Amino acid sequence: MQPQHASPLTQSQTTGATEPPLIEQTIGAFFDTMVQRQPDHEALVSCHQGRRYTYAGLQAEARQLASALLRQGLVPGDRVGIWSHNNAEWVLMQLATAEVGLVLVNINPAYRTAEVEYALNKVGCRLLVTMARFKTSDYLGMLRELAPEWAHGQPGELVAQRLPHLSTVVWIDAPGKEPGAGVEEPGLLRFSDFLARGDAGDPRVAQVARTLKATDPINIQFTSGTTGFPKGATLTHRNILNNGLFIGECMRLTPADRLCIPVPLYHCFGMVLGNLACFTHGSTIVYPNDGFEPLSVLQAVQDEKCTGLHGVPTMFIAELDHPRFGEFDLSTLRTGIMAGSPCPTEVMKRVVRDMHLSEITIAYGMTETSPVSCQSSADTPLEKRVSTVGRVQPHLEIKIIDPETGAVVPVGERGEFCTRGYSVMHGYWGDLEKTREAIDADGWMHTGDLATMDAEGYVNIVGRIKDMVIRGGENIYPREIEEFLYRMPMVQDVQVVGVPDARYGEELCAWIIAKPGTVPTEDDIRAFCKGQIAHYKVPRYIRFVSEFPMTVTGKIQKFRMREATIEALGLTEAKTA
Structure with a gap:
């Protein structure tokens, strides 16, 4: 899996392994193959919802949802939004849209009215699945503010001045947890009612699936820009399915593994490093809660005997420092990923020692590269795991260049990290100019991250170009x-x-x-x-x-x-x- 260098590198450029080969199937086709292999194996546990699915059960419900989406008049290439924290409905939407070629648009649950209006209109979403509310976020209330016309419309026939493309809103209902008065409006559908419109045996689902290609765009994720409007990074089946495969390979996932995923699904960390890493290896997904809460993570790991745990450094810190940390049996843990922001060395050491995560890996990437370009593996020496982000992933090239000249820098010198290969996004939705700024004529994605590479090809991220401080020269x-x-x-x-x-x-x-x-x-x-x-x-x-x-x-x-x-x-x- 990891690149092998016959001799030490002198320049900061290297290429990943060429095995195993890339998957050239769509997500739906690959998932169907995994279901045939292990139909009765547990695929998903959503702890906070009290729901469990086998691989066959998840496939059946996803196909029923895909059928409902087609019966709503949607066709391959149409954009469908998901505005929700973690739950079974999220992963069902991920599978159902991929099955019939709809482009799943991940909407940040932290978005407020102006932000969701921009995102939905930017990509022309025709249907949106949303939570009713979460803590202080009233999602349906924000949508009603944007489209008061819906109170008088009919589902599937809605036209709102501020959201002209969006014709259908489906809200995720939770038995026993009704969102309160005001949701029984003609323009809003319950998820359970919408799902009931579909048929798991609908022949159109398979017919549409046969027309799809692995290189078709299947997902849009908005990058969290610090200035200006977010850009919609557009990813294909081939982008994210293969990234999930190689991420799981680094973690040595098998069907025996049970991965606890407290990171949000709307981001690549949850849906690719989590869901797709599991699906490509026949592993079990465990969602401890809809939003992050350290106690529920510790409880889920113990109760579900999880072998893997994902998180950003702040999550691991919250778990380690929780007053009840010592009460939980975490001895089943083996692997996982710490990513999302720089991983403090001391935190990494505590995670290995106190959480039994002896094979935890570090991953580095960005949404525009599906996302992972570099990752440590289970056998990477601990000193390399705590001080680097590992080495280049298979079927990718990486280099570190002088930001001013574009020349590859010698090993050990700082420069901008660039990557090329299957993982580079299809482009920013509707923004050719920004796409060309990010991806050069030779296909290299310029990340804006400062990095160094050592003679063995291990990469260390030292900051953002724009974060560098110049004090008195x-x-x-x-x-x-x-x-x-x-x-x-x-x-x-x-x-x-x-x-x-x-x-x-x-x-x-x-x-x-x-x-x-x-x-x-x-x-x-x-x-x-x-x-x-x-x-x-x-x-x-x-x-x-x-x-x-x-x-x-x-x-x-x-x-x-x-x-x-x-x-x-x-x-x-x-x-x-």
């Missing part, structure tokens, strides 16, 4: 400072950003979450740094906080930290000549 990489501060016993989590400075151009600001029971001071932090790192790397500003601004997937939003620091300290942007 010195290039400073926040990741290096963060890794150092993680060693301090009173620091639970830390993020470092650059803020403007009249004298030096930029200065460092550290946002720190203290370990429970400790009350570090700014002087404590600076004393820890003194004599250990260069003076210009010691943060000038230190803020103690209880949490970081982040996306629903756990990605830290450093630009928000920078903005908040500038506002709180009354700083002004440095002027350049």
Whole structure:
């Protein structure tokens, strides 16, 4: 699986293995083959819903849903949205849309009215499946605000001025958990009622499936841009099915594995590194809850005897530091993935030691590359697993280049990480200009991430090009400072950003979450740094906080930290000549 180098690399460019071969089937065709192989094997456990599916049972319900979608008048290529946290309906939509060539549009559950309006209109969604509400998010309320006309329309015949493409809204009903008054409107359908319109034996499902190709677009995921509107990364069956295959290979998944997935399905982490990694290996999916809650994860791992666990670093930190952590038997755990943001070395060591995740892997990628380009494997030495993101995945090429010249840099030097191969997206939906900015004429995806590569091909992500801080002419990489501060016993989590400075151009600001029971001071932090790192790397500003601004997937939003620091300290942007 991992690339083999006859001699040490001297330049930061390498190619992945060519085995096993790429899957050239659609997601539906491949899933059908897996069902034939093990129809009675457990495919899905949704703990919070109290639901279990065998592979055959999941296939039957997905086909019934696919039939209902076709009977609604949808045809291959039409866009269908899913606006929901984790549940069985989500994965049923993933399978059903793939089966009949509909493009599943993942809508971020954190979106509010203006954001969902933009997303639905950008790609022209014809049908939307949504939760009724979740915590403080009233999804149906937001849709009614956008389309008050629906209260007087008929399902399938809706025309709203602000959502002109969307004709059908299906809300996910939960027996015994009705969303309250006001949902019984003509323009809204219950998921259970919509599903009942379909027929698992509908011959049209198989007829349509035979017309599809692996290279057809099948999924749109909106990238969380820091400026401007999000872009719709468009992915094919071939993109995400193969990525799921190779991710599972690195984890050594088999039908005996049971993977706990607390990360959101709307993101590649959940639907590819989770769902598709399991389906390509006949493993069992376990959803502990609809949204992340550390106690339910620990409970699900114990009750379902999970062998794998996914998470971003902040999730693993929350689980490890939960007051009841020691009460749970996690001894069945073996593997999983920590990804989504830089993985602190000290957190990785605790996960291996205290959660029994001896074969946990690190994965790196981006939505536009389906998403994983590099991953460690179960036999990667621990020191490499805690200090790198592994090596190139099979059937991919990677290189690290000088952002200014485009030349490949020597091993050990920093540069922009680029990748090429089957995983590179089809493009940004309806945005050829942005697609060309991201993917060059030779097919290389330019990630904007700063990385280094060693002589064995292991890659280390050192930050974003735009995150690099230039203080008085010195290039400073926040990741290096963060890794150092993680060693301090009173620091639970830390993020470092650059803020403007009249004298030096930029200065460092550290946002720190203290370990429970400790009350570090700014002087404590600076004393820890003194004599250990260069003076210009010691943060000038230190803020103690209880949490970081982040996306629903756990990605830290450093630009928000920078903005908040500038506002709180009354700083002004440095002027350049």
